[in-house]
Amino acid sequence: MxxxxxxxxxxxxxxxxxxxxxxxxxxxxxxxxxxxxxxxxxxxxxxxxxxxxxxxxxxxxxxxxxxxxxxxxxxxxxxxxxxxxxxxxxxxxxxxxxxxxxxxxxxxxxxxxxxxxxxxxLPTALLTEFGALTVAGFVPGRSVLITGATTGIGLVGVQMAKVLGASPVVATTRTSGKRELLAGLGADTVIVTGDEDLTQATLAATGGKGADVVLDHVAGETFAQCLPATAEDGHVVNIGRLAGRASTIDLDALSYRHLTVHGVSFGFSRDWETVPILESLSADVLPAVARGEIQPxxxxxxxxxxxxxxxxxxxxxxxxxxxxxxxx
Known part of the structure; x- marks a missing residue:
C-alpha cells in the first residue's frame, strides 16, 4: 500500500x-x-x-x-x-x-x-429518508407526501416509501416533464407545483384527509403549504431548504390539526440517533436495495x-x- x-x-x-x-x-x-x-x-x-x-x-x-x-x-x-x-x-x-x-x-x-x-x-439518501420516516413514526399503510421529490434524496425517498408500504405515495415536482419519472419510481400521485395547488392536490389524493407523514425537501413557502395538507395528528419533517430557510406558517393549521413538526439534517449528525437508525436500515431497507427495488x-x-x-x-x-x- x-x-x-x-x-x-x-x-x-x-x-x-x-x-x-x-x-x-x-x-x-x-x-x-x-x-x-x-x-x-x-x-x-x-x-x-x-x-x-x-x-x-x-x-x-x-x-x-x-x-x-x-x-x-x-x-x-x-x-x-x-x-x-x-x-x-x-x-x-x-x-x-x-x-x-x-x-x-x-x-x-x-x-x-x-x-x-x-x-x-445511496447512503446519504437512505439514512436521511429512513431516519425522517422513523422520527415521524411511520408505519405501513400511512400516506406520505414527499416535496422536492426529484432531488437525489427525494428520488430514493419515493421508492423507499413505496417499498415500506406507504399508501398513497404523493410526490411533488416543479415541472410536468418529471411526472413520468416519479410515477415510474412508485409515486401514486404526482403534483406539478407549477400548475397545481399543493395543498388542494394533496387533499384530493388522500380523500380529503391529508398526508399522515410529510417529508419536505424544499422549505420556504412549500413548507407552509404542507401544514394544511397534513392529516390530523400527522407529522411534518423538514429535511432540506432548497427554497430558503425562512417560512411564514399558519399556526392555526399547525394547532387545529394537532401536527408535530420535526427538523432533521441530511444524513443525521448525532451519534445516538444515527447508530440505531443504521441498524434498522440494514435490516428493513438494504434487502430491498439488494433486490433492486430501491435504486439511485x-x-x-x-x-x-x-x-x-x-x-x-x-x-x-x-x-x-x-x-x-x-x-x-
Missing amino acids: TETMRALVSGRGPEWLLADAALPEPGPGQVLIRNRAAATNNADLPMLAEADPTRGGHGREFIAGFEYAGEIAALGEDAGDWQVGDPVMGTFPSAFADYLIADHRFVLPRPEGLAADIACA VIDSVVDVADFQQVAERLRSGKAVGKAVLVFG
Missing part, C-alpha cells in the same frame, strides 16, 4: 484541487476504506465556496465529499465485526479520495453485486481526473440524480 493517495482538496481557491495527500491510518473504532466511487451532493459546492480564501472564505483545507463506496482495507482496534475485503458504503467526511477513515458504526454493508459507482449514491438515479459517472466536469454539471442545475466520481 502506498503512503500517499489522490484527493480533491477544498480551501485553496474557488475549485477543488486534485492533489496528493497522506494515506490515513485507522485508530481505535475506525476502519480504513479503499474508496472506489464517491457521489456528489447539494452541500458540496456551498462547502467549497465557504472555504475559498480568494473570496473571503475561511481557507481551511480539507478533503471534500462525504458519500462513498468501496471495501475495507484495514482495521483499527475494536472496529466491530468488519473484515478486510468487506464491500461497504456509507457517508463520512473526506470521501473524495482514494482512501478514507470512517467510524465503524457508521459503515453500511454494500449488497452483493451492487457496483460501487451505483452504491455510492445517476446523472453521470466521471473519472476523478475529470472532476471539473462534475463541478460544472452541479453548477448548471441540470443534473438529475447524482453525479459520481470514480476512483478505480
Whole structure:
C-alpha cells in the first residue's frame, strides 16, 4: 500500500484541487476504506465556496465529499465485526479520495453485486429518508407526501416509501416533464407545483384527509403549504431548504390539526440517533436495495481526473440524480 493517495482538496481557491495527500491510518473504532466511487451532493459546492480564501472564505483545507463506496482495507482496534475485503458504503467526511477513515458504526454493508459507482449514491439518501420516516413514526399503510421529490434524496425517498408500504405515495415536482419519472419510481400521485395547488392536490389524493407523514425537501413557502395538507395528528419533517430557510406558517393549521413538526439534517449528525437508525436500515431497507427495488438515479459517472466536469454539471442545475466520481 502506498503512503500517499489522490484527493480533491477544498480551501485553496474557488475549485477543488486534485492533489496528493497522506494515506490515513485507522485508530481505535475506525476502519480504513479503499474508496472506489464517491457521489456528489447539494452541500458540496456551498462547502467549497465557504472555504475559498480568494473570496473571503475561511481557507481551511480539507478533503471534500462525504458519500462513498468501496471495501475495507484495514482495521483499527475494536472496529466491530468488519473484515478486510468487506464491500461497504456509507457517508463520512473526506470521501473524495482514494482512501478514507470512517467510524465503524457508521459503515453500511454494500449488497452483493451492487457496483460501487451505483452504491455510492445511496447512503446519504437512505439514512436521511429512513431516519425522517422513523422520527415521524411511520408505519405501513400511512400516506406520505414527499416535496422536492426529484432531488437525489427525494428520488430514493419515493421508492423507499413505496417499498415500506406507504399508501398513497404523493410526490411533488416543479415541472410536468418529471411526472413520468416519479410515477415510474412508485409515486401514486404526482403534483406539478407549477400548475397545481399543493395543498388542494394533496387533499384530493388522500380523500380529503391529508398526508399522515410529510417529508419536505424544499422549505420556504412549500413548507407552509404542507401544514394544511397534513392529516390530523400527522407529522411534518423538514429535511432540506432548497427554497430558503425562512417560512411564514399558519399556526392555526399547525394547532387545529394537532401536527408535530420535526427538523432533521441530511444524513443525521448525532451519534445516538444515527447508530440505531443504521441498524434498522440494514435490516428493513438494504434487502430491498439488494433486490433492486430501491435504486439511485445517476446523472453521470466521471473519472476523478475529470472532476471539473462534475463541478460544472452541479453548477448548471441540470443534473438529475447524482453525479459520481470514480476512483478505480
